[in-house]
Amino acid sequence: MVNHARAPAPTTAADVTVAWLTQCLQQAGHDVEVTDFRAESIGNGMVGAAQRLMLTLDGVDASVPETLVLKYSRDGAASRRTGRVGYGFAGRPGFYEREVRFYRDLASKIEARVPRSYAHWIAPDCDQFVLLLEDISPAQPGDEFTAPQPTELHGVMTNLAGLHAPLWSGPFPAGDNLLEPPTAAEGQHYQRIISRNVEHFRTAMAVEPGSATDRVLGRFVERADRWWVSAGQPMSLVHGDYRVDNMLFPTDGANRPVVVDWQTALVAHPGRDLGGFLGASIPTEVRREHQDDLLRTYHGRLTxxxxxxxxLQDCVTDLRLGAFQGLHHTTSIARAVDMNDRGWQLVTTWLDRLLATFEDLDSLDALDDLEALS
Structure with missing residues (x-):
């Protein structure tokens, strides 16, 4: 579990003080004092919010950052509850706690580009958190509706292999409620959760009975327990929400993006990240044109x-099965967070891309290849 601080950290930009910022930077080894700062909202998070802090500094340390990012729990009862309970499994950390623990314990162990953490705190009941992170600048935030350039796509896949490889197939620490692989009981619980999410989704989206969408939803619910566990498949640390919105693309010529928003980090089948990204997060025509080359980049880096x-063929199988990660997100966020217009646009865009992915890859058949849970 996370060790809670004796006193709460600031939980919004309005609560931040120059003394706290100075303390964070000095504890990171910078000989500097913060005398003032300005804040501006950034990002499109639906569970967490973020502000960029522009610092006024007094000191001679040339390495000190002049901007930082404060990330904290978003207002709204549905989003706050989702952040606290996470996937809803007893004894497992919620989304807020997962992200705090990722930066504290795991970021240094992987080969993906992630921001540096200067401070982390989570409330005792885990419904509020704060992270003070490196501001990746200059960089262009990713956008689900704009595909990265081909060189950037290969950087995305290089990062993904660098996330998966270090903990590939364990061993995973016994008794660690973040790094323990999914259990059969959790698979059965997940099936009950996703069934409720899908029914809500059918109503909210006015899904026509017997349509292609309806058939895909039904097949996924029937096999959701085995998909969540993916028994017999490789396991690794996964991001759990690996998509363009959760990446920052540096404008200094570097091709590898910086991956952010680690609230859904867990140990699971690595195909989930592959499928969530290639199956839903990039346009169908881009996936079709670049899929094979991108998988070769991913597999080469794994090796x-x-x-x-x-x-490489195993990676193709991972993608076929992992594409349902996109359906997991599509049906879950509509019920779990406080939706806005962009959220509904995401849902409809993902769904269109996923239906094409499932057809192209025969993904429904991949579900049937998984063994049923006993």
Whole structure:
């Protein structure tokens, strides 16, 4: 569990003080004092909010950052509850706690680009948190409605292999409620959750009975328990929401983006990240044109990092199965967070892309290949 601070950290930009910022920077080794700052809202998070803090500094430390990012729990009862309970599994951390623990314990162990953390705090009941993070600048925030350039797409896949490879197939620490692989009981619980989410989604989206969407939803619910557990498949640390919105693309010529929003980090089948990104987060025509080359980049980097027993064809299988991660998100956010116009636009866009992905890859058949849970 997270060790809670003796006193709460600021939980919005309005609560931040120059003394707190100075303390954070000095504890990170910077000989500097913050004398003032300005804040502006950034990002499109539906569970967490973020502000960029522009600092006025007094000191001679040339390495000190002049801007930082404050991330904290978003207002709204549905979003706050979702952040606290996470996936809803007893004994597992919620989304807010997952992200705090990722930056505290796991960020240094992976080969993906992530922001540096200067401070982290979570409330005792885990419904509020704060992170003080490196501001990746200059960079262009990713946008689900605008596909990255081909060189950036390959950087995305290089990052993804760098996330998966270090903990590939464990061993995972016994008794760690974040890094323990999913259990059969959790698969059965997930099936009950996703069934309720899908029914809500059918109503909210006026899904026509017997339509392609309706058939896909029904098949997924029937096999959701086995998909969540994916018994017999490789396991690794996954992002859990690996998509363009959760990436920052540096404008200094670097091709690898910086991956943010680690609230859904968990140990699971690595195909979930592959499928969530390629199956839903980029336009269908872009996926069709670049999919094979992107999988080769991913597989090549896995091999470089020591994963020797997973073929390129295995990665294709991972993608077929993992594409349902996109359907998981599409049906879940409509019920779990306080939706806005952009959220509904995301849902409809993802759904269109996913239906094409499932058809192109015969993903429904991949569900049938999973063993039923006993």
């Amino acid at each position: 470089e990092l020591g994963v020797s027993d997973h073929s």
